[in-house]
Amino acid sequence: MKANPTVAIVGATGAVGAEFIGCIETRNFPVGKLKALASARSAGKTLPFRGQQVVIEELTEASFEGVDIALFSAGGSISKKFAPIAVKAGAVVVDNSSAFRMLEDVPLVIPEINANRIKDHKGIIANPNCATITALVPLWPVHKKNRIKRLIISTYQAASGAGAAAMAELADSTKAYLEGKPYEPKVLPHPYAFNLFSHNTAIEETGYNGEETKVIIETRKIFEDQQIAVNATCVRVPVLRAHSESITFECEAPITPEEVRALLIDAPGVKLVDDREKNYFPMPIDASGQGDVLVGRIRKDLSDPSGHSVSIFVAADQLLKGAALNAVQIAELL
Amino acid sequence: MKANPTVAIVGATGAVGAEFIGCIETRNFPVGKLKALASARSAGKTLPFRGQQVVIEELTEASFEGVDIALFSAGGSISKKFAPIAVKAGAVVVDNSSAFRMLEDVPLVIPEINANRIKDHKGIIANPNCATITALVPLWPVHKKNRIKRLIISTYQAASGAGAAAMAELADSTKAYLEGKPYEPKVLPHPYAFNLFSHNTAIEETGYNGEETKVIIETRKIFEDQQIAVNATCVRVPVLRAHSESITFECEAPITPEEVRALLIDAPGVKLVDDREKNYFPMPIDASGQGDVLVGRIRKDLSDPSGHSVSIFVAADQLLKGAALNAVQIAELL
Numbered sequence: 001m002k003a004n005p006t007v008a009i010v011g012a013t014g015a016v017g018a019e020f021i022g023c024i025e026t027r028n029f030p031v032g033k034l035k036a037l038a039s040a041r042s043a044g045k046t047l048p049f050r051g052q053q054v055v056i057e058e059l060t061e062a063s064f065e066g067v068d069i070a071l072f073s074a075g076g077s078i079s080k081k082f083a084p085i086a087v088k089a090g091a092v093v094v095d096n097s098s099a100f101r102m103l104e105d106v107p108l109v110i111p112e113i114n115a116n117r118i119k120d121h122k123g124i125i126a127n128p129n130c131a132t133i134t135a136l137v138p139l140w141p142v143h144k145k146n147r148i149k150r151l152i153i154s155t156y157q158a159a160s161g162a163g164a165a166a167m168a169e170l171a172d173s174t175k176a177y178l179e180g181k182p183y184e185p186k187v188l189p190h191p192y193a194f195n196l197f198s199h200n201t202a203i204e205e206t207g208y209n210g211e212e213t214k215v216i217i218e219t220r221k222i223f224e225d226q227q228i229a230v231n232a233t234c235v236r237v238p239v240l241r242a243h244s245e246s247i248t249f250e251c252e253a254p255i256t257p258e259e260v261r262a263l264l265i266d267a268p269g270v271k272l273v274d275d276r277e278k279n280y281f282p283m284p285i286d287a288s289g290q291g292d293v294l295v296g297r298i299r300k301d302l303s304d305p306s307g308h309s310v311s312i313f314v315a316a317d318q319l320l321k322g323a324a325l326n327a328v329q330i331a332e333l334l
Numbered sequence: 335m336k337a338n339p340t341v342a343i344v345g346a347t348g349a350v351g352a353e354f355i356g357c358i359e360t361r362n363f364p365v366g367k368l369k370a371l372a373s374a375r376s377a378g379k380t381l382p383f384r385g386q387q388v389v390i391e392e393l394t395e396a397s398f399e400g401v402d403i404a405l406f407s408a409g410g411s412i413s414k415k416f417a418p419i420a421v422k423a424g425a426v427v428v429d430n431s432s433a434f435r436m437l438e439d440v441p442l443v444i445p446e447i448n449a450n451r452i453k454d455h456k457g458i459i460a461n462p463n464c465a466t467i468t469a470l471v472p473l474w475p476v477h478k479k480n481r482i483k484r485l486i487i488s489t490y491q492a493a494s495g496a497g498a499a500a501m502a503e504l505a506d507s508t509k510a511y512l513e514g515k516p517y518e519p520k521v522l523p524h525p526y527a528f529n530l531f532s533h534n535t536a537i538e539e540t541g542y543n544g545e546e547t548k549v550i551i552e553t554r555k556i557f558e559d560q561q562i563a564v565n566a567t568c569v570r571v572p573v574l575r576a577h578s579e580s581i582t583f584e585c586e587a588p589i590t591p592e593e594v595r596a597l598l599i600d601a602p603g604v605k606l607v608d609d610r611e612k613n614y615f616p617m618p619i620d621a622s623g624q625g626d627v628l629v630g631r632i633r634k635d636l637s638d639p640s641g642h643s644v645s646i647f648v649a650a651d652q653l654l655k656g657a658a659l660n661a662v663q664i665a666e667l668l
Contacts, residue, residue, distance in 0.1 A: 150637045154488035154580035156530055156571065170528070171512060178509050194504070194574045195619045196490055198631060198647060203610040207591065207633025216636065231637035231645060233580040237490065238572050240528045246488035246567040246580075257541065276537040285529045297532060299541025302550065303484045303565035311565060313532060 001068060001092070001334050004032030008067040008091065010082060011074030012036035012047060012056055015164040016096055019324030020071050021049055029328060037063050038074075064089035069331050072096055073323065087123030092334055094125050094327045098214060101126040101221075108221050111329040112269040113140045118333050125330055128222060129214040130322030131155050131234060134243050136222055137293045137321070138270050138314055141263040142251065143223055150250040150309075153215060154233045157199065158284060160241035160318045162188060167240055174238070192238055199234035209234060242284035243322060244315040254307040257298045269321065270295055282315035289317060291325050335402060335426070335668050338366030342401040342425065344416060345408030346370035346381060346390055349498040350430055353658035354405050355383055363662060371397050372408075398423035403665050406430055407657065421457030426668055428459050428661045432548060435460040435555075442555050445663040446603040447474045452667050459664055462556060463548040464656030465489050465568060468577050470556055471627040471655070472604050472648055475597040476585065477557055484584035484643075487549060488567045491533065492618060494575035494652045496522060501574055508572070526572055533568035543568060576618035577656060578649040588641040591632045603655065604629055616649035623651060625659050 007024070011017045017038070024031055036047050037059040046053035057063065059078070064070060064086040072079045072086075073096035083093045083100065100106045107117035108126045110133055118125060128136075135153055142148060159170040169187045176183035177193035190197040201210030208216070212232040220226050237244075264270050273282045274296035282294035293316040301309035316322055341358070345351045351372070358365055370381050371393040380387035391397065393412070398404060398420040406413045406420075407430035417427045417434065434440040441451035442460045444467055452459060462470075469487055476482060493504040503521045510517035511527035524531040535544030542550070546566040554560050571578075598604050607616045608630035616628035627650040635643035650656055 152486055152582055152635075152637055154567075156490065156569065174508060175512050178505060178512075189613060190617060191619055194572065195617055196571060196573060196578060197617050198613065198615040200613060203613060206636065207610070207631070208636065209613070229637040229639060231582060231635050233488075233631065233645060233647060235490065235578075235580065235647075237530060238528065239530060244530060244569075246569065248486055248565060276541070279523060279532065279534060279537060279543070281532040283524060283529055283531050285525055297541070297567065301486075301565050302540065302542065303486055303563040305563060311567060313567060313569075 004030050005068035006033040006035065006066055007031045007331070008035040008037055008064060008070040008086070010037045010059060010070060010072040010078065013038045013042045014073055015160055015167065015319055016073035016323045019319045020073065020328065021047065023320070023324050023328040025050060027328060027332070029332060035063070035067060061085050064091050067091040069094065069334060071327050071331065083124055092121065092123060092125070094127060094330050096127045096323055096327055098129065100124050101128065102217060108218060109330050110136055110222060110326060111333060112137055113222055115333055118330060127323065127327045127330065128218050129211070130161055130318045131157060131211060131243055131245065132215050132218040132222070133322050133326055134293055134314055134316040135215065135245055135247055136219060138264055138267065138295045138312065139249060141267040142249070142260055145263060146255050147252040148228060148249045149252055151219065151228060151230045152248045153231065154246045155235055156237045156239065156244040157234060158237070158239040158241045158243055158318050159192070161243065162200065170238055170240060188236070194238060196235055196237045199236055208232070239284045241317060241319055242287040242315055243318045244282060244284055244313065246313055248301050248309060248311045250304060250309040255310055257300055257310055260298050260310050260312070264295055269293055272296065274298055282313055284315050287315040287317050289320070291317070291320050293321060338364050339402035340367040340369065340400055341365045341665070342369040342371055342398060342404040342420070344371045344393060344404060344406040344412065347372045347376045348407055349494055349501065349653055350407035350657045353653045354407065354662065355381065357654070357658050357662040359384060361662060361666070363666060369397070369401060395419050398425050401425040403428065403668060405661050405665065417458055426455065426457060426459070428461060428664050430461045430657055430661055432463065434458050435462065436551060442552060443664050444470055444556060444660060445667060446471055447556055449667055452664060461657065461661045461664065462552050463545070464495055464652045465491060465545060465577055465579065466549050466552040466556070467656050467660055468627055468648055468650040469549065469579055469581055470553060472598055472601065472629045472646065473583060475601040476583070476594055479597060480589050481586040482562060482583045483586055485553065485562060485564045486582045487565065488580045489569055490571045490573065490578040491568060492571070492573040492575045492577055492652050493526070495577065496534065504572055504574060522570070528572060530569055530571045533570055542566070573618045575651060575653055576621040576649055577652045578616060578618055578647065580647055582635050582643060582645045584638060584643040589644055591634055591644055594632050594644050594646070598629055603627055606630065608632055616647055618649050621649040621651050625651070625654050627655060
């Protein structure tokens with residue numbers, strides 16, 4: 001890869017797109033030229049980047065000429081159509097959708113875990129699902145030391161996971177509720193003001209929804225361990241950004257909460273927030289806007305008297321580590 | 335018990351107190367006389383009851399003369415002080431606090447599960463914790479048929495569990511957030527607008543907070559099974575009323591989701607809300623204002639290949655089935 005690559009952002013006006021640009025700026029990613037691509041509707045508008053204005057261009061089949069790295073976050077169907085075009089034009093694609101994640105020749109990468117897989121790419125590297133990233137960054141140091149064989153996750157997922165329009169719907173519908181006005185949901189299938197609901201992806205034959213299935217199968221691929229037994233319950237809560245998760249895991253050998261704490265205290269991408277006296281633990285507002293996965297509530301799983309299981313509670317910015325930051329970290333490693 | 339008992343409500347101006355009165359009205363509970371008791375601050379104000387106005391009296395040691403049933407919901411310290419006084423004056427106390435729940439001679443009752451224990455009372459009957467009730471009503475029909483030996487619960491608890499002032503704080507702080515104004519939390523220890531946090535009860539030596547410990551020990555007492563291994567993670571979410579819970583349970587013998595569904599379809603106090611095609615499952619706004627525990631997302635726990643475990647998602651009105659309704663049901667059985 002050249003020293004100052006041309007980087008294209010596909011979905012530049014979306015919630016993750018904005019964070020791509022933010023991450024590139026704050027991390028001083030050595031972009032030569034930035035191309036902001038979006039739908040025709042946004043073409044001609046501008047976006048601020050390093051003190052200048054970048055004009056948004058319409059995404060077309062000709063958009064990728066001269067592009068070295070293309071960061072995609074515009075949904076699965078856009079990725080399916082345009083990622084192969086970008087690869088053909090010579091770009092390496094880091095794709096935030098689920099379109100290519102489970103393909104055998106597409107590395108699925110969380111840099112803290114399997115940066116070594118990046119080199120195997122055939123043009124496309126996939127960014128995992130945000131709920132997967134949030135869980136796996138803190139679980140990896142444990143798994144490496146004492147294999148995790150069973151994993152039970154309940155998520156508390158923010159509006160941001162469904163995009164900027166869903167964030168606006170949460171704010172607007174809550175405002176309407178507080179003013180006693182009616183509000184008809186447009187983006188999400190259920191009323192969102194002071195409410196929560198099962199994740200809005202279709203339920204599959206297993207009874208698990210699409211989001212839950214992603215967490216299950218992506219965990220196995222990233223940990224390169226097909227035997228991990230995973231249960232996920234994905235729930236959308238009325239939080240604007242940053243996902244939280246209640247996680248219980250069972251290891252092959254006995255493990256104590258103190259051992260988990262010792263493994264996580266200096267782990268990359270992890271920040272311990274576990275103050276029992278002050279009752280201060282990971283919260284979405286603290287996770288928002290920063291790159292680490294916050295981890296706390298580290299304690300023995302009292303439902304497993306064998307001493308092989310520990311419970312934790314985590315929170316991470318869905319738009320940063322859950323999406324844009326992870327992708328930019330991958331791009332840096334390119 | 336006489337046919338038209340005099341009923342005292344202790345904590346009549348609180349969130350649960352208001353629901354006590356509502357439940358007595360809607361269920362046509364045959365109250366002879368209603369005494370509304372509260373702190374001196376509220377004395378002299380009135381409350382509507384059956385088309386008339388009841389004058390709120392200050393709670394004193396003399397308040398319980400002639401009272402047959404006293405419904406307490408004014409916090410543990412009020413219960414500790416005044417419940418024995420009420421009993422001495424001849425009343426039967428149904429107490430919504432945690433003050434007496436674990437005492438051996440105090441029945442801890444969910445009518446759908448152990449109404450038979452009411453007769454053992456020595457003056458006080460305890461109402462379980464709201465998170466406990468929400469979980470156990472749907473688990474009981476399963477446990478009776480195929481013993482539940484392990485239980486992992488993650489809660490999504492509403493503001494109402496912390497009282498009317500916490501509900502107001504959620505609404506007020508959210509309004510301030512949407513208007514870009516600062517807001518200093520007064521009732522709860524953390525900012526609540528579009529945020530969530532670990533339950534605001536003190537963390538014990540086990541690493542579990544007070545709320546989680548209640549769920550663990552109350553489950554064993556109500557099911558009369560000291561061997562059930564329980565793990566609870568209690569989280570406060572920005573929902574006004576109605577608690578939700580993600581529950582995974584493991585039974586002694588193999589069990590299928592279909593068997594669980596068959597056990598729950600006509601179970602007392604349970605309503606199945608499990609429409610996979612429409613992605614329609616239990617939500618707090620649907621649970622609010624009605625008496626059943628909504629149950630859905632009934633599916634195999636994919637992290638237990640032995641087929642002994644099933645996951646469900648539930649929601650129930652914390653102020654009704656989680657508190658006032660359960661207590662009034664107990665009073666009816668008296």
